[in-house]
Amino acid sequence: MWSAETGSAVGNxxxxxxxxxxSVAYSPNGQYIISGSFNKTIxxWSAETGSAVSKxxxxxxxxxxSVAYSPDGKYIISGSEDKKIRIWNAETGSAVGKxxxxxxxxxxSVAYSPDGQYIISGSEDNTIRIWNAETGSAVGExxxxxxxxxxSVAYSPDGQYIISGSFDKTIxxWSxETGSAVGRxxxxxxxxxxSVAYSPDGQYIISGSDDNTIRIWNAETGSAFGKxxxxxNRLVASIAHSxxxxxxxxxxxxVAIHLYDSFPQIPPRFTSYIEAQWPDKDGWVRDPGGGLLxxxxxxxxxxxxxxxxxxxxxxxxxxxxxxxxDEFTFGKSWAQISNTAQP
Numbered sequence: 017m018w019s020a021e022t023g024s025a026v027g028n029x030x031x032x033x034x035x036x037x038x039s040v041a042y043s044p045n046g047q048y049i050i051s052g053s054f055n056k057t058i059x060x061w062s063a064e065t066g067s068a069v070s071k072x073x074x075x076x077x078x079x080x081x082s083v084a085y086s087p088d089g090k091y092i093i094s095g096s097e098d099k100k101i102r103i104w105n106a107e108t109g110s111a112v113g114k115x116x117x118x119x120x121x122x123x124x125s126v127a128y129s130p131d132g133q134y135i136i137s138g139s140e141d142n143t144i145r146i147w148n149a150e151t152g153s154a155v156g157e158x159x160x161x162x163x164x165x166x167x168s169v170a171y172s173p174d175g176q177y178i179i180s181g182s183f184d185k186t187i188x189x190w191s192x193e194t195g196s197a198v199g200r201x202x203x204x205x206x207x208x209x210x211s212v213a214y215s216p217d218g219q220y221i222i223s224g225s226d227d228n229t230i231r232i233w234n235a236e237t238g239s240a241f242g243k244x245x246x247x248x249n250r251l252v253a254s255i256a257h258s259x260x261x262x263x264x265x266x267x268x269x270x271v272a273i274h275l276y277d278s279f280p281q282i283p284p285r286f287t288s289y290i291e292a293q294w295p296d297k298d299g300w301v302r303d304p305g306g307g308l309l310x311x312x313x314x315x316x317x318x319x320x321x322x323x324x325x326x327x328x329x330x331x332x333x334x335x336x337x338x339x340x341x342d343e344f345t346f347g348k349s350w351a352q353i354s355n356t357a358q359p
Contacts, residue, residue, distance in 0.1 A: 017030075136169050161201075170213050224252030
């Protein structure tokens with residue numbers, strides 16, 4: 017575990033697996049960490065203490081390649097080299113139902129849909145499969161189009177699309193409704209695509225590759241956004257967005273983790289942040305230059321829980337600020353508001 021603010025390690029490494037750790041994930045509430053290993057097991061760890069919680073989850077007969085939590089945190093899924101997906105009770109560690117079978121080769125990646133009703137899996141058999149999370153039965157036909165194994169799969173935040181990264185060096189977008197590919201493959205990487213993810217707002221896709229770079233794509237048009245993010249000197253095996261979409265984190269076989277500004281090529285829209293202070297004696301909140309921003313009624317000032325702040329990040333292409341005037345008292349000018357507003 018690492019501090020996202022300082023980049024320093026937090027506590028000691030979590031030790032217990034007897035072979036390489038292939039996949040890790042946080043529980044939705046942030047209290048636990050799960051890990052999948054080539055030693056055929058899944059482990060659950062306390063994020064606070066770093067200690068193992070319960071015994072290893074055993075059942076796979078080959079290495080575990082991917083693990084994920086259900087959105088409600090009640091279940092864990094795992095994909096394995098034994099060609100199967102297993103569902104586990106996150107509280108008891110026991111297997112739920114029978115393994116999900118259908119892939120004819122290693123399962124590289126698994127993920128839950130945002131509503132928790134479905135599971136997707138990507139395999140060395142070049143396909144993506146969709147499964148009913150409750151019954152474990154396959155939903156529809158496998159998604160076909162990649163010419164080599166599918167290493168990484170992910171759902172869009174709204175659950176309407178799936179993205180996949182492949183050994184064929186491309187990323188594909190799939191429609192959940194039709195089960196067909198959307199548009200042409202996203203091409204640009206010159207190596208295997210090891211990891212794909214959506215930005216939290218669903219507007220962008222990021223991908224990490226064997227060509228040592230990370231690429232950002234417009235999720236709607238499929239076009240590359242800006243130049244590739246560089247810095248690693250070996251393959252990029254894992255990537256993720258920060259929850260606010262402002263940063264991209266990557267792990268590489270060069271044994272380094274890099275943190276990037278997700279949109280470094282965006283020209284600043286605004287020259288600076290607009291930082292307001294506490295209301296003055298008359299109730300006005302002002303910007304650093306003394307300009308009026310808004311007025312706070314007298315009976316609301318005591319309950320103001322923090323200094324007012326209006327922030328417009330200069331590097332963000334997707335941020336916007338809106339003011340709702342449904343219950344506002346306002347007039348044709350600031351002066352008029354000042355004259356009519358009574359403490």
